[in-house]
Amino acid sequence: MSDIPLPISHVTDTSIPGSEPGTILEKLHGWVVTVDHKRLGILYILYSTFFLLVAGAEALLIRLQLAYPHNHVLSAQVYNRFFTMHGTTMVFLVGMPFLFGFANYIVPLQIGARDMAFPRLNAFSFWLTAFGGVLLYYSFLGGAGLYGVGNAPDVGWFAYAPLTLRAFSPGHATDYWALALIVGGFGTLGTAINIVATVIALRCKGMTLMRMPLFTWLLFVVSMLTLVTITPLTAAQFMLLIDRYLGGHFFDTQAGGSSLIWIHFFWIFGHPEVYVLVLPAFAIANEIIPVFCRKAIFGYPAMVAASVAIMFVSLGVWAHHMFTVGMTSVSNAFFTLSTMLVGVPTGIKIFNWIATLWGGRIRFTTPMLFCIGFLFQFLIAGLTGIMLSVSPWDWQLHNSYFVIAHFHYVLVGAVVFCIFAGLYFWYPKATGRLMSETLGKWHFWLFAIGFHITFDTMHFLGLLGMPRSIYTYQPDRGWNTLNLVVSIGGLIQGLAVLIFAYNLITSYWCGEVAGDDPWDAWTLEWTTSSPPPVYNFEEEPEVHSRRPLWDLKHPDDPDWEYEA
């Protein structure tokens, strides 16, 4: 796109890693033993793209089953397994690895480092995460256990006790679920530690905290949040396994245990987890929106402060998932208000993005389109979130399709849209080639239309009283047409994702050659070659402002003259 020669000497290095001679087996071996943050980032992304397709297929089968009343595509048991696996996969094997993949690839490049703080821990964490995914899916084969009942986990992604106890979940399906999440959880913890240490200790000269790109800032915040988010889940899973294998009584109501405490522990993990997933989406939007409206981000310090505020507030809202279990009115009021409080920092962010767009020369490339879709959808998701934070409203709509619609608006409308935006944005950096814009626009429009057909309609199904997790329904409930519409929207989204996958693969060979800086961007990752050499930067960069590449391109009008 831009062919301005960059006034940087060290980008002339054109040696492309991976082009060294060797058999396929040697190359594959190189990928398995790699400790390079860029390769691990790509492995994370490929891994989560694969599971995105798998969990997407599960979602389509779920929707096929629900398209008509009294349908018989899936049995009730298989249906339960599929929605459990769909949820668990999307959160743990798609969402988090995607975001850690981006973090792995981008963060060291953006802060001018040569690798992560602990490269071997990085590789270890990836392979733990990968093993967790394989373990979870192996349950389809090995989960039956000695009892010959069940195979994949069927307890829902939140696995409420006492349903998970031996008496109600015989066989090994639940064990696979718990073990896979423990293993994957350690991988997640390792990567989070790595990102925190990298950002604290490996910033290049002049990269003070208030000069860090917002992507790096938000991933830093997310990693700190992950440290205290994934660990309570690991602890609760250990308790579950102690109950299941050693005869413990944590969640055993007959011995004085409490099933309620599982719900608390799960959502102490589960709600901050939403922010672990959505903050990186904000991070991606923070990079893409300024570049494609040719303006520096509006309100950088406010963005940082809002992200840190979200991190703290998100730790005190978990029980809004529990209004229907019967808490005291003090608790209800507290969690209603704390949940509404999240709206303040997120509102600041939305206003800042809009102010960045305001008066900018907007270029509607595919990444920008996805980000604009994200802005609209995240606003609606936030508003339904505030509706659900009102406990009486939640009593009415809890566990209905309204809730499903709300969180899919966050997780698909915000997170998946931004993941796609990020993939289109950084693909040329990682491969040296641009993804096809034509196919990208097809992908965007089909996906956005399918998304709205599916999830807008789901809100109405929820208001009409359709509960979640039911495998079929009576024809006289008035849900028939809407359910069919939801399923058709799902198919359109599936088609869009297939176009995306085709684009992702073919652009690697057929895409337009990108050059170092195809989008005329401003952060350090665009100063090095595409793909970057193993050592990232020939000489350690030195930065004087938030947009170091702008300073290099415009020595007559550098940013550091205006930044405090």
Added chain:
Amino acid sequence: MSSIPVRQPVRQGEWHLPSKRRAGMAALIVGESAIFTIFVVAYVFYMGKSVTGPTPAQVLEVPILGTICLLSSSISIWRAEKAIEDGRMASFSILLGVTIALAAVFLTGTAIEWKKLIYRDGLTISTNLFGTTFYSLVGLHATHVIVGLFLLSSIFIFSLFGWVDSRHSERFSAIALYWHFVDAVWIVVFTVVYLIGR
């Protein structure tokens, strides 16, 4: 046409960043604290909720010796940190050895306590809620002591061969940080299990 003089940005004199090892260890400690918090909360939540005996008051004895040993090991490892920074390797080895010995005494105390609880009092992890929460919380802490003991013993063996010197002081300080955390957790566990819960 006069060109506008470009003002060079003020050069930072020195560019100091915190140690990545200490930062990483601090991050691990934050994560571990969350795990311990969940187990402590479970212990406190289930205090006195067991439907059968034995109760903590009947069977638990306050492990005074073990506690003194574990807490003193924090002092000895702190002195060892100072020694390795100054390159006094002989006193480093001795102080490290003292730390390991103190930790070993603590673990032995736990082992004796558990043997008594299991064989004499008949309290196992499946006996009642007290057993479930007690063994998992104290066991989780003991696991961390064992991991720390493994790390310290490795360094001790290396130092006996003369493979450790003051260049490794930063690495050692990360492990010392972990050890201080293990001790600090014991203060919480001790207070909850042996002082409040008994």
